[in-house]
Amino acid sequence: MARITARVPGTPWANTSWSGLALRRLRAAADPDSAPRPVALPASWEDAAAEALAALAPGTGPVSLPALAEEWIGRLAARAVPPKLLDAAEAEALARELRALLLARRGAPGASLWRNDTRAEPRFVLNLPAFLDEAGGFDHAAYAAAVGTAVRALEVATGGKATRLRVGFADLAGLLAALGLAYDSAAAREVGTCLSALTRGAAEQASAALAEHLGAREPAALLWPAPPAGCAVPGLAAAARRALDAAGATQGLRHAGCFALTVPDAVEALLGAETGGLAPAQGATRRRMTRPAGWWSSPPWPRAAPSPCRGSAPWPCWPRCPIRRGRRWTPPSAPICTPPARCRRPGRCRPGRCRRRAPPSPLAPPPALACTGRSGASSSAATGSRCAPRSRPRAGWPRSGSPPAARRAAASAGCWKASSRR
Template identity: 60%
Template structure:
């Protein structure tokens, strides 16, 4: 545990349980933040290689250290202070359950990496969407993926999860015009923030691709206050870049255990599975409980989370 002393992990209360990655897997000891639910524990069991004990801070520090060490070695992080700043940002995103890399990074597999952002985690205590924090999280994802790709990957895979959960918080039926406007604005904000960060990297390390000045126009307004303006600002920042390091930065991919670790209930643009989910009670019996999206939607859950026509 010495590697986490003095970091954001220091002092985080952990709970321990034995659980398998799925009901058919052998249980293994896992330790994760006390407030995180059983689904996250199972996801943690799935993300760790092997079958031994898993402690979230230690497993996370493995890939965080891999990112910062490689970044320093390649000259993509110019100082120890910059490496520490990136590491702190990645820890903050994970602990807030806002974002993390895909399973291939946790397992250190030689596959194309992705970084996923959990949209409902950017809702604040009053239910407002933190567009500024989301754009900053996208930038952290771009930097991490650029380093994992040795600074040479032409395309990155920054994506988001649980649009349905975000829509539920604003009681917007999936598939309605207001929901479609929110989806378009989220996509524009993600692309704009990612390409703006790619432009900042290009200013430091050299541009490899031109700025794309043609993209779908984001909506002028959405049901989420400030979202459309944030999307436009991000696209404008990207357009002002001298060039880009990457040909593309955004991609939605099939979900893996990371979405569950973050608490996302649906992948990308997918609709919610419904207002109820199977879980276990204190005695281990299976039962149905409201999803997190249903709890956000309140008495509108049945209508908001109904299957799209």
């Protein structure tokens, strides 16, 4: 792994904040299926930032953070002067502030500005844990200044035509963890409320400053949710209240809205944010299925046990079935849910669903045959005497296999005589 320094004369970042910055080279890919590409980024940044930079850079060739960042920073500075959104000095100051935010990993625009995608709506994200000072507090003054820089950058990126801007923050969960606050505690909610109020107040102040030069399009907001009187971060609640009061005292705003939490992309990973917006961080453990593979094909119930209403399915068939509503399960050998013994709603059950017939019983063995002669004594069937089942009277009903004409004749005569083989 080589180490280089960004001191090459004639480059766009000469005599800027990139001068003297130690860089390291490595090969990274945006996703596991992509081919790795050479990436140069600051030596103190982790490998995940290199993967994010590879995802932000268009194409498949080598990419360097100073070169890629100077492309969109230079475009913003050049785009601000001709329409008189900013003068030359203000455009240069905006470029310096953007470089400082990116080097400190405090803020950066969304992926659309990195890729020069004019069809997507631009956004700007601020990394909250990067504003923690050495004493463990939150640098709310630097955060308010970063919000103003983001508003000016998005105003230039949209050409001064957008009525709503998308300035937001990321990794609130990381900030709360660094402050020692539980994510679901009341103190954490107070910190989040104060941060949102500070972001809105600082953004509206920057919008009012642009309105003084370019013209106001929206009235100043006089009503807003009041921030808490105090929070766990010293000075944050008071700073949020001052920002809202200053925004309400302006003559008008350039934008109808400036604060928005958007869907994260690779920029959050480049800044080192673990989560996007208000999302909680992933836990140290995760839920997983501990049952063996294919357990759904071997349910805990026996497959041979029929359900109360269908016979083969292992669950009841109808939600309104009286058996499913707490009736005791009956073995399948007895008829279930047949009126009037078991069904509470006789005649109203769905046909074929709740009213179940008894399972078919096995076939009984055929009855024994008794052969009797003309005098009534038993004889063999080979002698030509007629044979009839003992369970029938002598003049019984014709057999089921007899011709229809014979059955009709026997029905009219009231008896049936078998033909002998004499």
